[in-house]
Amino acid sequence: MGSSTADVLASVLAVLDCLGIEAASDKIMQIAVSAETACDSTLFKQQAVLFAHRDGVVMEAFCKPLPAIDIISIDTTPYVTVNTLEFEPARYDRPEIETFRPLRSLLRTAIRNSDVRLLGRVATASARINERFLPKPRLKEIETIGARFGAIGTQVAHSGTVVGLMFDAMDQKTPENIQRAASDLTRIDFEPTIFRH
Known part of the structure; x- marks a missing residue:
């Protein structure tokens, strides 16, 4: 955010x-x-x-802007804030650092080729690494709903409480899938917000 x-x-x-x-x-x-x-x-x-x-x-x-992505944003703990002034920076271990090297290359490729699915994979990998430092409550539930409705990836606030389900804005099924995913998220007591590219 x-x-x-x-x-x-x-x-x-x-x-x-x-x-x-x-x-x-x-x-x-x-x-x-x-x-x-x-x-x-x-x-x-x-x-x-x-x-x-x-x-x-x-x-x-990067040589191009990000490709078109629609997002369902979910504040996992809307009444909790992260004090960014006091928030300890992530201290990545060697395996995590080594994971970032190919992720950076994949990110470059995803942007160069406007490959939203690859971009989603990179974002999801980064989100999973971040779980060790600032876990998002019920992330697995959110990801399961996203997978059910064709989300291409998951992104998270690395110093906040928000999770985003990423969708291919050019896919004709995306508007319906977003509505259905948002409905399921609402059913489990989240208040999703939809951002269309």
Whole structure:
């Protein structure tokens, strides 16, 4: 969601505008990191980037934007917040770090080829790694519903409580599948929100 980053960026951009200062994206992101210890790539809405959220640095800018994806967003614990200022950064072990290398290559391929299914696999792998650091309640139930209705992957907030089921926006069955999945999620007491590309 990037809600805390959006708030910080809005403040930084407003102050810069008020002072008549133009700043490069990397400088803006470094200011945001200094304000909240981490931020996401919200500023880069027109371009897919691999972003070092604790450093405020773009590690890789991809050649194309992300392919069209529809998402069902589920806040797994809507009345619980994660204090991002106090949240301990993930400390990945060697096997996890080694897993990220091929995932980065697969991500590059998925974006270059507009392959939403591969993108979904990469997001799901990242979500599973993150479970060790910030588990999402009832993730398996959510993923089961997604699989039943053709979700291409699962994405999670790495410092929050949100899970997203990813769907191929170009698939003609997606609108109906999203409605059916959202209905099943509602039946088990979630309040899903649908975002269409």
